Amino acid sequence: MPPLKALEREFSEIDSNFQQFCSSQGILSVEDFLVHDLNVLVAFAEQHDTSKKLKQGITRILSIIDNHHQPWLNGMKLLEDALQNKHVLSTGYEGIDHLLQGGLHQGQLTELVGPSSCGKTQICLQAASNVADKYTGAVMFLDTCNSFSPRRIACFLTRSMSSSSKEDRQRSLERVLRNIFSYSVFDIFALLDVLQQVECKLKSQAFTGDNQVQLLIIDSISSLITPILGGNGANGHSLMTSAGLLLKKLAHEHNLSVLVTNHMVGGEGGSLKPALGESWKSVPHVRILLSRDRGGNLCDASLLKHPSVASGRFVRFMIED
Incomplete structure (x- = not known):
């Protein structure tokens, strides 16, 4: 899964402000979200003036993670x-x-x-x-x-x-x-x-x-x-x-x-x-x-x-x- 910076061009929600917020929580890539407590992250976002945009960015990252899930395939497939x-x-x-x-x-x-x-x-x-x-x-x-x-x-x-x-x-x-x-x-x-x-x-x-x-x-x-x-x-x-x-x-x-x-x-x-x-x-x-x-x-x-x-x-x- 890519670093957040690589997604900036494709997704407007993942701008420099969102990347800086994530970096302050030790999150540099999409994969880092998988090992981070989402409730804690949202709580931190709500403390910021731009909480609405930050939560939009979090939602976007979650959708990217969901798209990376591979479907189950049986042996014949x-x-x-x-x-x-x-x-x-x-x-x-x-x-x-x-x-x-x-x-x-x-x-x-x-x-x-x-x-x-x-x-x-x-x-x-x-x-x-x-x-x-x-x-x-x-x-x-x-x-x-x-x-x-x-x-x-x-x-x-x-x-x-x-x-x-x-x-x-x-x-x-x-x-x-x-x-x-x-x-x-x-x-x-x-x-x-x-x-x-x-x-x-x-x-x-x-x-x-x-x-x-x-x-x-x-x-x-x-x-x-x-x-x-x-x-x-x-x-x-x-x-x-x-x-x-x-x-x-x-x-x-x-x-x-x-x-x-x-x-x-x-x-x-x-x-x-x-x-x-x-x-x-x-x-x-x-x-x-x-x-x-x-x-x-x-x-x-x-x-x-x-x-x-x-x-x-x-x-x-x-x-x-």
């Missing part, structure tokens, strides 16, 4: 949805595709976890190139650390079209790059704002004309979230959960494959652990742990979590720089 609407997108890496039984499943959030230089960005760029080329679908690449590289995309296409003419390669490159939309996002609030805009545009079917968005990539989502997780407050974890829920909602409702990366940090005894910790672990549908020999091109991928494949599966594949 879920099976029909999985078989009819959700497809699989190849990443361009045979090893990863084998691990995932075909590739990135639409409707699912897939996470790549691993230390620096293990191949996370390389896989994201290859997947973007492959989907934009083979499936002629649009790809959204949310870039948090200047990792998006058109030159790398060009290298991928040159390798796959080595027998084609220079003119054919150039036409393919132009077509692929037109299908990839890169956005620079440098904090969690900007991310939530962009995702809200994406949701509105996908609903109106006006985002890419005839090209349907099939893949959404965030490299790396942990770079945006780890700065807000420090201290004893719950606001950072609330924003993290909001981002995860919104990504899963976009994936399910618009048949997107969502691919995010998560870096590693030092844990107890010097061992490495995923940066986003235990609270995030339940958010992705699929988690893949990557590792790579220093100075080499061999990459190992282990399946940590998958809704329909047993965890523990392992593949080794080559990543070309």
Whole structure:
């Protein structure tokens, strides 16, 4: 669920005065309302000169929460949805595709976890190139650390079209790059704002004309979230959960494959652990742990979590720089 600031444009009741009132009560996002005593909040609102407007804002937030409730679905409905609407997108890496039984499943959030230089960005760029080329679908690449590289995309296409003419390669490159939309996002609030805009545009079917968005990539989502997780407050974890829920909602409702990366940090005894910790672990549908020999091109991928494949599966594949 989004931060209040991201809703200001869409809902006039959630103006700066209402946001300031909520902030004074430790409420920064829609999700914060779920753990706050509503009667106490209304009582505080009634003490203000603008109590009528504040209570209108509270009513609006409650309606937003109500709209986020998912309907109950029986097993047959879920099976029909999985078989009819959700497809699989190849990443361009045979090893990863084998691990995932075909590739990135639409409707699912897939996470790549691993230390620096293990191949996370390389896989994201290859997947973007492959989907934009083979499936002629649009790809959204949310870039948090200047990792998006058109030159790398060009290298991928040159390798796959080595027998084609220079003119054919150039036409393919132009077509692929037109299908990839890169956005620079440098904090969690900007991310939530962009995702809200994406949701509105996908609903109106006006985002890419005839090209349907099939893949959404965030490299790396942990770079945006780890700065807000420090201290004893719950606001950072609330924003993290909001981002995860919104990504899963976009994936399910618009048949997107969502691919995010998560870096590693030092844990107890010097061992490495995923940066986003235990609270995030339940958010992705699929988690893949990557590792790579220093100075080499061999990459190992282990399946940590998958809704329909047993965890523990392992593949080794080559990543070309």
